[in-house]
Amino acid sequence: MDGMSEAAGESFWAATATGHAPTERLEGHLDTDIAVIGGGVTGLCAALHLAEAGREVVVIDAEAPGWGASGRAGGEVLPGLKIDPETMVSRFGEMEGERLAEWAGGITDLVFSLVERHGIDCHARRTGWVQAAYTKGEMKTLEARCRQWQARGAPVKLLDREETARCLGTPPELYLGAWLDGRGGAIHPLDYTLGLAAAAARHGARLFRKAPARTLTHEGSAWRITTDNGGSIKVRHVVVATNAYTGDLVPGLSRSIVPMRASQAVSAPLDAAQREAILPAGHVASDRRRVLISFRLSHDGRLILGGPGGTGQAKGEALFAKASETAVELFGAAGEGVRWAYGWSGQIALTRDFLPHLHEPETGLHVALGYNGRGLALASALGKEVADRIAGGSPEALAFPVSRLKPIPLHAASEPALAVGQRVMGLLDQMERRLGI
Numbered sequence: 250m251d252g253m254s255e256a257a258g259e260s261f262w263a264a265t266a267t268g269h270a271p272t273e274r275l276e277g278h279l280d281t282d283i284a285v286i287g288g289g290v291t292g293l294c295a296a297l298h299l300a301e302a303g304r305e306v307v308v309i310d311a312e313a314p315g316w317g318a319s320g321r322a323g324g325e326v327l328p329g330l331k332i333d334p335e336t337m338v339s340r341f342g343e344m345e346g347e348r349l350a351e352w353a354g355g356i357t358d359l360v361f362s363l364v365e366r367h368g369i370d371c372h373a374r375r376t377g378w379v380q381a382a383y384t385k386g387e388m389k390t391l392e393a394r395c396r397q398w399q400a401r402g403a404p405v406k407l408l409d410r411e412e413t414a415r416c417l418g419t420p421p422e423l424y425l426g427a428w429l430d431g432r433g434g435a436i437h438p439l440d441y442t443l444g445l446a447a448a449a450a451r452h453g454a455r456l457f458r459k460a461p462a463r464t465l466t467h468e469g470s471a472w473r474i475t476t477d478n479g480g481s482i483k484v485r486h487v488v489v490a491t492n493a494y495t496g497d498l499v500p501g502l503s504r505s506i507v508p509m510r511a512s513q514a515v516s517a518p519l520d521a522a523q524r525e526a527i528l529p530a531g532h533v534a535s536d537r538r539r540v541l542i543s544f545r546l547s548h549d550g551r552l553i554l555g556g557p558g559g560t561g562q563a564k565g566e567a568l569f570a571k572a573s574e575t576a577v578e579l580f581g582a583a584g585e586g587v588r589w590a591y592g593w594s595g596q597i598a599l600t601r602d603f604l605p606h607l608h609e610p611e612t613g614l615h616v617a618l619g620y621n622g623r624g625l626a627l628a629s630a631l632g633k634e635v636a637d638r639i640a641g642g643s644p645e646a647l648a649f650p651v652s653r654l655k656p657i658p659l660h661a662a663s664e665p666a667l668a669v670g671q672r673v674m675g676l677l678d679q680m681e682r683r684l685g686i
């Protein structure tokens with residue numbers, strides 16, 4: 250668990266969170282129905298829905314709820330999967346593919362409805378998401394994406410070069426165009442996560458901090474989890490929701506994903522002129538580069554930059570230097586005066602098929618992970634899928650398919666390969682743009 254040593258306290262979210270998750274310390278033995286390992290959005294959404302359904306559920310986190318990626322994210326609430334509806338249909342068949350597309354199109358609705366239903370104070374705004382194209386090839390992909398979602402009734406439209414520049418505040422020569430997806434928006438991710446935790450607790454879930462699951466073993470038809478200081482829990486169902494921080498609890502699981510560090514930078518509040526020039530319409534945005542950049546404004550008018558392309562995997566001054574370079578690329582003169590106030594990083598989990606994964610390696614053992622850096626809405630929705638399954642739904646009744654856990658061949662080589670791959674991807678982005686492909 251490499252990421253466990255990171256400091257979470259430097260994040261803008263940690264500095265401004267107002268939510269509170271009522272946690273306890275686990276001492277001695279507990280005998281209950283369901284244990285969720287991992288207090289991020291996946292685990293807490295599962296716990297909340299199970300507790301609402303009247304089930305006895307406990308959540309244990311090695312650190313605290315929101316400590317992982319969920320409390321460190323950029324806060325962009327994005328619909329869909331990394332694959333488009335027609336690819337879903339070709340991969341899963343007409344009926345299953347369309348059902349999956351409908352589900353994936355609705356995952357942001359789930360986030361905003363949970364916020365409303367549970368009164369979660371997390372600066373939730375349905376701003377719309379602009380995804381911009383850097384090359385001709387990317388623009389073609391966005392046109393196809395837009396057409397496919399329009400055919401399914403989604404509130405999406407294409408923006409030409411000038412409209413994109415006006416909407417984002419970027420120079421017209423930067424992006425060829427974009428699509429605007431009205432389903433997307435923004436949240437304070439740590440307050441959202443803490444809000445889910447508090448709502449789960451209000452419905453009877455118990456939350457334990459500093460309770461790392463060390464072993465997971467069978468005990469008759471039940472499961473036994475041991476933690477530090479002699480703590481242990483006996484349960485019928487276990488939900489493993491540790492995403493990129495996954496260790497060796499479930500054989501092969503940590504080898505089914507590749508963890509990657511992603512950084513975020515948040516500026517000091519923008520001045521009036523910057524505020525007029527940078528993201529004037531207030532959308533959340535990202536581009537389609539292989540090494541993508543994400544950018545949005547915070548609730549108090551700061552620029553939030555993220556993604557390996559925007560901030561790299563850098564730390565400290567190097568992170569701010571990279572952020573400054575990106576701000577100028579994105580916003581020209583307006584980006585020059587941006588001053589940086591917060592920088593931090595967290596781990597995302599990549600998968601080989603670019604899809605998240607839902608596994609049930611054994612009876613009573615449920616796993617959801619692998620959001621490829623786009624998990625706030627997806628993790629909410631998969632957490633709910635896991636809860637529906639435990640509450641009695643058959644695997645066939647789920648909108649998201651349960652798949653076999655498959656470790657990635659030559660996994661040990663994938664992390665170093667990723668570092669080299671990123672540099673190559675960045676060069677490819679530049680080359681395709683220069684060649685006009």
Ligand SMILES: Cc1cc2nc3c(=O)[nH]c(=O)nc-3n(C[C@H](O)[C@H](O)[C@H](O)COP(=O)(O)OP(=O)(O)OC[C@H]3O[C@@H](n4cnc5c(N)ncnc54)[C@H](O)[C@@H]3O)c2cc1C
Nearest residue numbers: 287289290291311317318319322323324325462595624625
């Ligand atoms: C810098 C960054 C920016 C991002 N930006 C966005 C964005 O703008 N929009 C978006 O949609 N997604 C974004 N993501 C991705 C998104 O944050 C994640 O996909 C999502 O939060 C994953 O949630 P999770 O609950 O599965 O995992 P996490 O939130 O990572 O939670 C896993 C938890 O498991 C705990 N844990 C691990 N091992 C154990 C153990 N053995 N016992 C007990 N607990 C354990 C950890 O302490 C951690 O709290 C970003 C991610 C990062 C890192």
